[in-house]
Amino acid sequence: MSHGSQPGSFELKLTSSTPAKNQHLDIGNDENESSLALSNASTYDLDNKETYSDKSGRKSSLTAVHVVDASTSSAATSKLALITGQERDEDSSPLSPDEENPPVYRMYKRRWIGVCALVLLNIIKGCNWVWFGAIANGISNEFGFTLSQVNMLGNVPHISYLAFSWCVPLLVRRWGLRWSSVFGASIMLLSAWLRLSGTAHGLSTSGSYGLMILAQILIGITAPCFQVVGPRYAEVWFDLQGRATTTMIVAISDPLGTAIGQIIPPFITNYRFGILVLALATTLLAPLCFAVLPQPPTPPTYSGSLTSPPLLQTLRAAIGRARKGEQFLTKTERLDFFILFFIFGVLVAGTSSFSVFIAQIFQPYGYSEVLSGIMGGVFLLSGLVAAIFSAPIFDRVLVHHLAKTVKVLLPALGVVWIGLVFAVRPNNLAGVFIVLVLIASISFILLPVGLELGVEITRNAETSTAVLWTGGNAVSFLWVLVMDALRAPETADPPKHMRNALIFNASFIAATACLVVFFTGAQTRRKKDEEMARLGNARAAEGH
Known part of the structure; x- marks a missing residue:
């Protein structure tokens, strides 16, 4: 030197x-x-x-x-x-636009092919996960399982999800978007046919249950493959005017599958035939994994051009143990991410556990199995409609107000969940539907907003999504166990009602809503993308 x-x-x-x-x-x-x-x-x-x-x-x-x-x-x-930053590595990647030649950003029409593929894969995955929820009593009678065993069929995927979700950011980083999706679809296909094999008449009760529980474990491995890929796909294929909408579309396709998985089974009175239909539908849709596109030749935004930091690097930054030269998160960002992690986990648990117990919540009060399935469908489909109408607003109007949205809607959601405790009673169908529509609408608006905020705070789409969904599944697993334990005995009035479980769920969600007071939710990634876009446009204008 x-x-x-x-x-x-x-x-x-x-x-x-x-x-x-x-x-x-x-x-x-x-x-x-x-x-x-x-x-x-x-x-x-x-x-x-x-x-x-x-x-x-x-x-x-x-x-x-x-x-x-x-x-x-x-x-x-x-x-x-x-x-690179002098005090912090704010963007997790050192790339920046050309000073003479402005950055060139581009979007491709074929980007929607991958979105459609991810949506359909998420839908069929959601059906596989919750197929037994709305027909729990019928499955119990048909195969000789206890209600707790049937509930475990909907709960055990959370365990395998927790074990495998940490691997998905590594798969996406090493294999890319397409082959990570191919892996998930292959496991889902195996799960569907294992579940069908468990319906064979010659099997004992334990043998049938063993095959079905194995199938449910595998579907838990499939789920993070599609959920984690979604926000990253939106980041690398869509610009600032479409990224939030794309994240929303992919995110809500999973509960849409859950809705379909609750509406259809009660109408198929032959439960074994219904599982065959599910296996055939899975076989038909699984090849769509090859339609999930890898990264485009030219990125749509600055952040879309970056390679996400490794999983461990982001996790170290999140706990304040970033090493020299690695990604760095400020104290405010770390606090925000932990608050978001807890809120997201409780809200996902509240919704998913309600889906698992929906038939057992309403049937003690005189609502039929078919009507319970319709309630679950209305719950999720109304949320879907709300999310579809709200997503363009977040992309074009409330682009810088995601945190304010959470601060307004989350307390309202806590109040409505408390209202459900009082709405579940005999001959109150209209009241139940009103409360369910309100809960679903607010929850489904908050779901993609939470995922977007996770990426904004960490600037790592794969890792933040994996961490948030892992938290959601961990809390969901505990929620199902607690709510199952809170079921009233046979001697209660009405027998086996779940009022205490609803009180538990509503209380936790309402208490969690108070955390928004400490939440900041700065949209760091969007700010950088807008800055780079302005820089490119200014230099392009100078060049002309």
């Missing part, structure tokens, strides 16, 4: 596998930034960001890499290739 001719700068010689003429590093060393200049250079791996010092001992953080003409060292020919 030799001291340069200009004050406050020095030259660092590099050796690469491909010799380059007049190759040098010119590291500017002023108070604001340091620049690294390469002339006629090949590709250099500068991921290992360090702090450089000149002879005076003054340290300077690497903030930019410029490609310059070594004969003139002209800043006019510089090309900005790398930007």
